[in-house]
Amino acid sequence: MPKVYNWQLGREMDYPFAGVRPKRQVAMIMDTNKCIACQTCTVICKTTWTPGRGQEHMLWNNVESKPYGFYPLGWDVKILEQHGVQPLDGDTYKGKTIFESAPAGEKALGYLPAAEDYAHPNIGEDDSLGLMSKGAHLSMEHMQWMFYLPRICNHCTYPSCLAACSRQSIYKRPEDGIVLIDQERCRGYRECVKNCPYKKAFYNPVTRASEKCIGCYPKIEAGLQTQCTTSCIGKIRMTGFISTPDKAREDNPMDYIVHHAKIALPLYPQFGLEPNVYYIPPVHVPPPFLHQMFGAKTGAAIKAYRAAAKDEKLLGALLLFGATERIIHRYKVEGGETIGYDDTDAEVVRVPLREPVKIRPVWDAKHGAYRTNVT
Amino acid sequence: MYRTIPMLALLMLLGACGPGTTNKPANSEPTPAPQPAAALITAKRVAEAGPALAPDSGAFDSAPAVTVNLLPQIVVVPMNQKTSVGEISARAVHDGKWLTIRLDWADATLNDAPGIDKFEDMVALQLPRKPGSTPNIMMGDANNPVVVLQWRAGRQAAIDRGERPESRHAYPNMNKDIDIADLVGSEKGSPYRGAMHVNNPVSLPDLDRSPVLAQVAAGYSTLSGYTGRIAEGRGVHNGARWLVTIHIPLGGDNEMVPGLAPGAKSLLAFAVWDGEFSERGSRKSWSPNWTPIELAN
Numbered sequence: 001m002p003k004v005y006n007w008q009l010g011r012e013m014d015y016p017f018a019g020v021r022p023k024r025q026v027a028m029i030m031d032t033n034k035c036i037a038c039q040t041c042t043v044i045c046k047t048t049w050t051p052g053r054g055q056e057h058m059l060w061n062n063v064e065s066k067p068y069g070f071y072p073l074g075w076d077v078k079i080l081e082q083h084g085v086q087p088l089d090g091d092t093y094k095g096k097t098i099f100e101s102a103p104a105g106e107k108a109l110g111y112l113p114a115a116e117d118y119a120h121p122n123i124g125e126d127d128s129l130g131l132m133s134k135g136a137h138l139s140m141e142h143m144q145w146m147f148y149l150p151r152i153c154n155h156c157t158y159p160s161c162l163a164a165c166s167r168q169s170i171y172k173r174p175e176d177g178i179v180l181i182d183q184e185r186c187r188g189y190r191e192c193v194k195n196c197p198y199k200k201a202f203y204n205p206v207t208r209a210s211e212k213c214i215g216c217y218p219k220i221e222a223g224l225q226t227q228c229t230t231s232c233i234g235k236i237r238m239t240g241f242i243s244t245p246d247k248a249r250e251d252n253p254m255d256y257i258v259h260h261a262k263i264a265l266p267l268y269p270q271f272g273l274e275p276n277v278y279y280i281p282p283v284h285v286p287p288p289f290l291h292q293m294f295g296a297k298t299g300a301a302i303k304a305y306r307a308a309a310k311d312e313k314l315l316g317a318l319l320l321f322g323a324t325e326r327i328i329h330r331y332k333v334e335g336g337e338t339i340g341y342d343d344t345d346a347e348v349v350r351v352p353l354r355e356p357v358k359i360r361p362v363w364d365a366k367h368g369a370y371r372t373n374v375t
Numbered sequence: 376m377y378r379t380i381p382m383l384a385l386l387m388l389l390g391a392c393g394p395g396t397t398n399k400p401a402n403s404e405p406t407p408a409p410q411p412a413a414a415l416i417t418a419k420r421v422a423e424a425g426p427a428l429a430p431d432s433g434a435f436d437s438a439p440a441v442t443v444n445l446l447p448q449i450v451v452v453p454m455n456q457k458t459s460v461g462e463i464s465a466r467a468v469h470d471g472k473w474l475t476i477r478l479d480w481a482d483a484t485l486n487d488a489p490g491i492d493k494f495e496d497m498v499a500l501q502l503p504r505k506p507g508s509t510p511n512i513m514m515g516d517a518n519n520p521v522v523v524l525q526w527r528a529g530r531q532a533a534i535d536r537g538e539r540p541e542s543r544h545a546y547p548n549m550n551k552d553i554d555i556a557d558l559v560g561s562e563k564g565s566p567y568r569g570a571m572h573v574n575n576p577v578s579l580p581d582l583d584r585s586p587v588l589a590q591v592a593a594g595y596s597t598l599s600g601y602t603g604r605i606a607e608g609r610g611v612h613n614g615a616r617w618l619v620t621i622h623i624p625l626g627g628d629n630e631m632v633p634g635l636a637p638g639a640k641s642l643l644a645f646a647v648w649d650g651e652f653s654e655r656g657s658r659k660s661w662s663p664n665w666t667p668i669e670l671a672n
């Protein structure tokens with residue numbers, strides 16, 4: 001099997017195809033601390049891309065409450081159980097990926113979900129960990145915890161959906177790294193559904209072919225961020241292009257957040273797919289849980305995130321979330337503002353680092369009313 | 376009943392390589408080891424062959440049956456190391472206009488329903504496209520293309536239903552509030568039908584299709600759809616076995632399998648999928664050698 005370099009693991013790994021990185025790679029950063037599980041992203045994705053026949057069970061974007069929420073049911077605990085206990089510490093991953101632990105006759109570890117597994121996409125919503133004992137009350141730091149995990153296809157650098165397809169119907173676009181299923185070539189074998197550990201490839205029982213998130217490629221081609229990003233109520237997302245760490249540019253907000261500030265981490269990097277959605281981990285969740293989910297660098301990421309207000313460049317990059325529909329290729333912080341530029345280097349957005357504070361008198365003489373602060 | 380591959384065959388096949396390692400369709404052509412020559416299938420001339428001949432027709436009783444041993448496909452990944460079908464019986468008749476091949480094999484479960492986690496029973500015949508050629512058994516090679524005629528139980532069930540495929544065929548009790556095509560009309564809603572919109576042959580974009588999916592290939596992993604209607608077929612499940620006919624038109628109007636005519640010889644290879652065990656694609660039982668067929672004069 002060819003060897004490819006996975007920077008998230010800090011080492012080479014086995015992959016069924018020779019590693020060819022795209023010219024540039026679309027990526028997304030999500031700040032889990034800001035997500036309110038309003039599901040606006042889920043609904044806009046659904047109405048944009050999957051309102052057709054046979055797509056009823058498909059949520060290319062979903063938001064699940066962790067630790068008890070899953071879509072499809074139990075997706076991560078099932079693959080984690082197959083994967084077994086793996087050593088996660090250190091800069092170089094010493095465990096096995098899902099390709100390296102492939103059973104005989106398979107390209108990777110995997111399983112096919114049952115139809116019922118898709119039936120309750122909101123299962124576990126807002127369930128928190130631990131039983132409230134009699135007399136317990138909420139106290140800060142509170143003893144119960146949960147958080148929201150929005151998920152889309154990771155447009156992985158080493159997609160296992162692509163690796164598993166026996167018809168080679170899945171391809172990774174060289175121009176932007178978006179992973180697509182050729183709808184003409186697919187024969188509905190569901191090897192991708194079986195082998196995507198994130199369960200973001202789906203089978204359409206009406207068209208008898210498999211489908212997956214298309215990374216809103218018509219928008220990306222037009223220089224725009226994805227639907228789930230631009231609709232996000234919590235402004236938790238940013239879509240852009242990410243570099244490999246050796247080519248990271250400090251003036252690319254994606255690179256700054258992931259490679260320089262190192263506050264956003266891939267989901268289950270130990271699977272070995274080099275996923276391209278990066279999560280700012282929730283600050284209140286017990287470290288062992290986050291460690292398993294986002295890898296060994298979670299503690300440092302949370303520490304740096306908590307100090308973001310003191311790092312103007314980081315603050316500037318974070319404040320560009322939800323500020324424009326256009327993809328920001330370059331940014332700079334200047335004069336108390338963060339300024340974003342598109343691919344033609346034209347300014348597309350300008351956001352103050354700190355909101356101006358205006359103190360108004362309590363009595364509004366014009367309207368003859370008292371002003372009340374409600375927020 | 377599950378069947379494991381005999382150890383000898385396993386050793387013979389293990390040397391073959393998998394598909395290429397780039398993410399373009401690979402050109403490498405895995406070659407299983409040669410097998411002993413198989414018995415000859417003789418297609419008897421009868422008064423009437425073709426689609427009118429039901430799979431359980433007595434007309435097949437007088438045609439000699441040839442039993443072909445099937446092995447699990449273990450040359451390329453993914454594979455099921457155990458498969459459920461160990462042999463298939465083939466009989467053939469022709470009437471000068473149609474060559475009808477009747478296949479039957481043991482399968483206790485009928486799998487023809489659509490569903491997210493359901494797979495259908497299928498059987499395929501492979502024939503060389505060039506008269507007299509002996510292509511690589513694994514989907515031919517660049518100089519020796521093949522045609523693969525695959526009868527699909529679920530495809531037949533969908534055609535028999537007589538309606539365009541719908542979600543309720545898979546999940547009759549599913550509640551769906553709105554469908555985009557109902558909102559914007561079927562033409563504007565068509566792109567939301569994905570594979571069907573781009574005429575993927577497995578999607579049954581129209582019902583004027585045969586339950587036999589015709590595909591052509593010139594090497595491993597080059598299988599692609601053929602839109603012409605070149606073969607008919609019908610399957611009947613009798614509770615214990617599938618009886619399936621595949622009807623291939625003879626003569627000039629059959630551009631996919633030219634040269635098939637009374638007195639001609641060709642080759643057949645077989646593959647069977649049992650939906651009950653999630654067999655699909657390369658997870659199948661197959662005959663790793665060609666079986667000769669002769670059409671009686």
Ligand code: SF4
Pocket residue numbers: 034035036037038039040041042063148150231232233234235236
């Ligand atoms: S729209 Fe944003 S805030 Fe709302 S659920 Fe989606 S990711 Fe979370």
Ligand code: SF4
Pocket residue numbers: 152153154155156159160161162179195196197198199200201212273
């Ligand atoms: S997340 Fe799954 S479907 Fe998306 S590219 Fe990775 S392996 Fe493929």
